[in-house]
Amino acid sequence: MKVMAFAASSSTKSINKKLVTYAASLIDNCTVEILDINDYEMPLFSQDREDELGKHELAHAFLAKIENADAVIISFAEHNGSYTAAYKNLFDWCSRINPKVYQNKPMVLLSTSPGAGGASNVLNTAINSMPHFNGDVKGNFSLPKFYDNYDSQNNRVLNNELALELQNVIKSLIPKSRHRNAFEIASN
Numbered sequence: 001m002k003v004m005a006f007a008a009s010s011s012t013k014s015i016n017k018k019l020v021t022y023a024a025s026l027i028d029n030c031t032v033e034i035l036d037i038n039d040y041e042m043p044l045f046s047q048d049r050e051d052e053l054g055k056h057e058l059a060h061a062f063l064a065k066i067e068n069a070d071a072v073i074i075s076f077a078e079h080n081g082s083y084t085a086a087y088k089n090l091f092d093w094c095s096r097i098n099p100k101v102y103q104n105k106p107m108v109l110l111s112t113s114p115g116a117g118g119a120s121n122v123l124n125t126a127i128n129s130m131p132h133f134n135g136d137v138k139g140n141f142s143l144p145k146f147y148d149n150y151d152s153q154n155n156r157v158l159n160n161e162l163a164l165e166l167q168n169v170i171k172s173l174i175p176k177s178r179h180r181n182a183f184e185i186a187s188n
Helices: 015-025 047-053 057-068 085-097 120-133 160-171 182-187
Strands: 002-008 031-035 071-076 105-112 135-143
Touching: 002 015, 002 057, 015 031, 015 071, 015 105, 015 160, 031 057, 057 085, 071 120, 105 120, 105 160, 120 135, 135 160
Parallel strands: 002 031, 002 071, 071 105, 105 135
Antiparallel strands: none
16 A cells, blocks of 8 residues: 655645654555655746646646555645645646546545644645545544644654544554554654
């Protein structure tokens, strides 16, 4: 089984990348590829740019990654209550090639932020919009107060209730035989 995971953020210090990487580590006996959306940076999408450049090769490459995956995990950063410009631009280019961007792949959607909301506004937007783009949302999870609830040095969720909730969300994506226990990881 192949899982593609990425943070919908262009930040090199992305806490959402830390969260999505940790979440993907809860899956056992599969291949996980963590993508960096900076590798798919394209000019700001517009009809004029598309007319000039055509369907961008990086958008084709990103769609091929989705096509070759069995499941997708995305962690959304929130900019002013919505998607980051980097994610939205990538999505816009991809949707011009295939409006069903997520190709009926099972997905888990995550979000985190330093604040108490845990980027829940953008997460709710994603949950509601993914089915329109053929994303089969199996579960979602928001981690509030990232710096209080996540140990970046040991790569683990500190709050046991939140760790269990995240583990259960990941279980909704992957067959039981492929899970790692969040508490096992914390004790390693």
